[in-house]
Amino acid sequence: MPLFGTSRRTALLVAAVAGVTVAAGVALAGTAEAAGTLGASAAQSGRYFGAAIAAGKLGDATYTGILNREFNAVTPENEMKWDATEPSQGRFTYTNGDRILNQGISMGAKVRGHALLWYQQEPGWAQSMSGTALRSAMMNHVTQVATHYQGKIYAWDVVNEAFADGGSGARRDSNLQRTGNDWIEAAFRAARAADPNAKLCYNDYNTDGVNAKSTGVYNMVRDFKSRGVPIDCVGFQSHLGTGLPGDYQSNLQRFADLGVDVQITELDVAQGGNQANIYAGVTRACMAVSRCTGITVWGIRDSDSWRTGENPLLFDNSGNKKAAYTSVLNALNAGGGTTSPSPSTSTPPVPTGACSATVSLNSWNGGFVATVRVTAGSAGVNGWAVGLTLPSGSAVTSTWSATNSGSTGTVSFRNVDYNGTLAAGAATEFGFQGTGTGPTATPTCSAGS
Numbered sequence: 001m002p003l004f005g006t007s008r009r010t011a012l013l014v015a016a017v018a019g020v021t022v023a024a025g026v027a028l029a030g031t032a033e034a035a036g037t038l039g040a041s042a043a044q045s046g047r048y049f050g051a052a053i054a055a056g057k058l059g060d061a062t063y064t065g066i067l068n069r070e071f072n073a074v075t076p077e078n079e080m081k082w083d084a085t086e087p088s089q090g091r092f093t094y095t096n097g098d099r100i101l102n103q104g105i106s107m108g109a110k111v112r113g114h115a116l117l118w119y120q121q122e123p124g125w126a127q128s129m130s131g132t133a134l135r136s137a138m139m140n141h142v143t144q145v146a147t148h149y150q151g152k153i154y155a156w157d158v159v160n161e162a163f164a165d166g167g168s169g170a171r172r173d174s175n176l177q178r179t180g181n182d183w184i185e186a187a188f189r190a191a192r193a194a195d196p197n198a199k200l201c202y203n204d205y206n207t208d209g210v211n212a213k214s215t216g217v218y219n220m221v222r223d224f225k226s227r228g229v230p231i232d233c234v235g236f237q238s239h240l241g242t243g244l245p246g247d248y249q250s251n252l253q254r255f256a257d258l259g260v261d262v263q264i265t266e267l268d269v270a271q272g273g274n275q276a277n278i279y280a281g282v283t284r285a286c287m288a289v290s291r292c293t294g295i296t297v298w299g300i301r302d303s304d305s306w307r308t309g310e311n312p313l314l315f316d317n318s319g320n321k322k323a324a325y326t327s328v329l330n331a332l333n334a335g336g337g338t339t340s341p342s343p344s345t346s347t348p349p350v351p352t353g354a355c356s357a358t359v360s361l362n363s364w365n366g367g368f369v370a371t372v373r374v375t376a377g378s379a380g381v382n383g384w385a386v387g388l389t390l391p392s393g394s395a396v397t398s399t400w401s402a403t404n405s406g407s408t409g410t411v412s413f414r415n416v417d418y419n420g421t422l423a424a425g426a427a428t429e430f431g432f433q434g435t436g437t438g439p440t441a442t443p444t445c446s447a448g449s
């Protein structure tokens with residue numbers, strides 16, 4: 001790869017680090033040093049930096065060279081959409097989706113699933129359906145695809161672009177919407193049941209500031225949280241022109257304050273005098289919102305973009321880094337509110353007992369998913385057991401990152417081989433899915449295997 005030989009890469013790295021030292025020396029205090037790639041820089045604050053990728057381009061050495069070097073998350077640009085995965089009803093094809101997944105796995109990257117239900121790129125057979133037949137087909141699609149990828153997807157765009165543009169703040173008309181206003185929550189529940197580990201996102205565009213459309217989405221998310229509909233995150237596509245809304249960060253923050261993660265999911269910015277500044281502004285906004293877990297750009301080189309002629313990405317047609325690349329890297333290295341603070345900047349209080357456990361629940365009518373956080377006390381633990389009491393009529397149906405004995409009444413969960421040893425104050429999580437309602441009392445925790 002002549003464009004990215006060692007000497008050129010080293011020179012760019014040194015230049016980038018030098019720029020950061022001047023611009024953000026104070027903010028960097030407490031972190032080891034500025035990192036030299038987008039993914040590594042984002043990872044310093046517990047975030048990811050991803051790209052939308054196309055299966056058909058994975059044979060292009062320049063493309064995969066940049067991908068492997070720079071990014072620690074991937075999104076399939078088209079390969080996991082409905083028309084790609086279920087071209088005729090009930091016949092599922094995962095060849096290209098799996099190629100994206102395997103590329104992500106080979107990189108050790110997070111994989112964002114995109115998108116289970118969207119009114120565009122519906123297969124022809126679904127476009128001509130309506131009513132209960134379509135609703136059944138939609139839910140089957142969500143269940144089948146989320147099940148195929150179960151345990152492998154970091155976050156799913158469960159529903160994409162369901163709100164109308166303009167001032168109404170209302171849902172967009174589509175054959176999906178005409179199956180009933182509850183189609184979105186039904187899709188989220190089906191996705192949770194199929195893959196309890198994936199974060200479930202709603203994703204949309206023109207929601208990049210406080211406006212009627214973003215407020216419509218906000219009201220839906222608030223309603224979902226209040227009723228226990230399983231939603232974990234909101235994606236802000238951020239296909240931007242020549243300006244960034246002044247309330248971009250505060251809009252992300254108001255969603256985060258509802259108790260969901262926020263993610264920048266499809267970032268690209270029209271080339272012009274402001275491109276590098278707008279990219280930096282978006283990155284700084286994400287870094288400043290502790291629940292902003294990562295940023296994805298919608299393509300790698302300008303020539304890979306759906307916005308033909310607008311040169312909206314971080315690498316030029318030849319794969320060279322643009323000014324926007326450097327501005328993003330510097331903003332990532334400048335730090336910000338972190339999703340997982342490093343020990344040097346924040347020392348969590350260490351419980352004094354052997355260990356302690358807390359539960360968070362995502363519930364729906366007839367079922368729930370419980371996430372249990374186990375924290376070691378001041379002596380650390382080598383093996384742990386957590387006891388939880390389920391209400392009568394409830395039962396555990398599946399468990400991950402722990403083993404359970406019993407499934408009703410008082411259920412005991414033990415560590416598996418890779419998460420039993422915890423240093424003082426260190427924590428790990430396991431989870432389980434159940435029918436009925438989840439546990440309400442504080443769990444017990446004891447050490448020793």
Ligand code: G2I
Nearest residue numbers: 077078114115120121160161205237266298305306
């Ligand atoms: O439209 C930009 C994005 C807006 N948000 C949702 C995203 O999923 C969407 O991505 C774009 C892809 O970047 C395009 O690559 O979605 C388009 C479809 O609406 C994708 O374009 C399609 C072409 O329209 C098809 O003709 C083509 O067969 O890509 C297909 C696969 O190459």
